[in-house]
Amino acid sequence: MNEYNETSGLTSDKMAHGEDEGGALPHREPSLQSWVDLAVRVALDGPTGPFDLDVALAVAQGAFVALVGPSGAGKTTLLRVLAGLMKPGEGRVRVGASVWCDTAARQMLPVRRRSIGFVFQDYALFPNMTVRGNLEYAIGRGFDSDEVFRLLDMVELRGLAEAYPARLSGGQKQRLALIRALARRPDVLMLDEPLSALDPAMRRQLQDEVKRLHHEFGTTTFMVSHDIAEILRLADRAIRLENGRIVADGDPASVVLPAATGDGARLCGHHVSGPDENGVAMVLIDGRPCRVRYRDPPPSISAGDIVMLDIGEAAIAVQPM
Numbered sequence: 001m002n003e004y005n006e007t008s009g010l011t012s013d014k015m016a017h018g019e020d021e022g023g024a025l026p027h028r029e030p031s032l033q034s035w036v037d038l039a040v041r042v043a044l045d046g047p048t049g050p051f052d053l054d055v056a057l058a059v060a061q062g063a064f065v066a067l068v069g070p071s072g073a074g075k076t077t078l079l080r081v082l083a084g085l086m087k088p089g090e091g092r093v094r095v096g097a098s099v100w101c102d103t104a105a106r107q108m109l110p111v112r113r114r115s116i117g118f119v120f121q122d123y124a125l126f127p128n129m130t131v132r133g134n135l136e137y138a139i140g141r142g143f144d145s146d147e148v149f150r151l152l153d154m155v156e157l158r159g160l161a162e163a164y165p166a167r168l169s170g171g172q173k174q175r176l177a178l179i180r181a182l183a184r185r186p187d188v189l190m191l192d193e194p195l196s197a198l199d200p201a202m203r204r205q206l207q208d209e210v211k212r213l214h215h216e217f218g219t220t221t222f223m224v225s226h227d228i229a230e231i232l233r234l235a236d237r238a239i240r241l242e243n244g245r246i247v248a249d250g251d252p253a254s255v256v257l258p259a260a261t262g263d264g265a266r267l268c269g270h271h272v273s274g275p276d277e278n279g280v281a282m283v284l285i286d287g288r289p290c291r292v293r294y295r296d297p298p299p300s301i302s303a304g305d306i307v308m309l310d311i312g313e314a315a316i317a318v319q320p321m
């Protein structure tokens with residue numbers, strides 16, 4: 001029996017067949033127009049106890065899909081299964097004409113043979129390699145120097161080609177992580193809250209970069225995010241997970257806005273005026289003025305201050321940035 005190493009994400013050529021202990025997988029007829037076809041089950045432990053990630057979905061080529069929902073719902077696990085960093089207890093994953101995983105056939109394609117790019121929250125750059133070295137390593141043997149510099153130009157990092165990651169700002173590190181993930185033109189790009197550690201102004205700028213590169217490379221992108229503005233700006237489809245199940249799937253606005261409370265969902269904005277005696281303030285969100293009732297407003301806040309809005313059940317908690 002061959003083994004699977006969850007830490008490294010590598011598999012041997014074949015995988016031991018997982019027995020079905022939870023009933024049949026969700027049934028969905030394969031779509032001839034879908035690029036990613038996935039139906040998997042994974043046993044997980046959540047805040048309220050054990051549950052199964054039990055998901056079936058089909059995604060068109062070139063789509064930008066946001067995975068949303070409360071923490072612990074299975075969003076990152078779904079990315080890890082697609083990437084091959086975690087094996088499903090049961091299921092099948094097909095991308096294009098290639099079957100990446102089929103537990104019934106004891107088939108598990110190693111991570112290194114999957115056409116993927118993955119951007120993590122912490123960038124996962126190689127600290128002992130220069131900016132150029134990180135990119136050359138991602139491209140692999142036979143890289144072309146002109147191509148390396150063309151890619152660096154795309155994210156305005158040519159001037160830092162010989163710098164090490166420790167010298168880079170957060171935004172520069174994220175640009176490098178993003179172009180490194182795209183360097184081999186992957187079939188699937190996965191983003192796990194890639195901009196959450198950046199300040200609002202830099203996050204907005206990098207969102208534009210992500211959108212531009214997604215279209216330029218023509219990749220199919222999956223992104224985990226709790227930032228409503230980011231989801232609405234980038235995604236053309238949103239899938240909401242709760243306790244391992246898909247509970248909503250469709251246009252991002254129709255999926256994320258009704259369920260914003262209780263998810264730890266966030267919005268970035270600029271304080272304009274207030275709050276008044278009722279706690280209502282005027283905030284500029286994505287260029288639009290909005291009346292917002294602050295919960296526990298800060299003792300001092302000035303017009304133009306960048307604020308992070310955490311959406312709650314009845315009001316919004318504001319944190320000056």
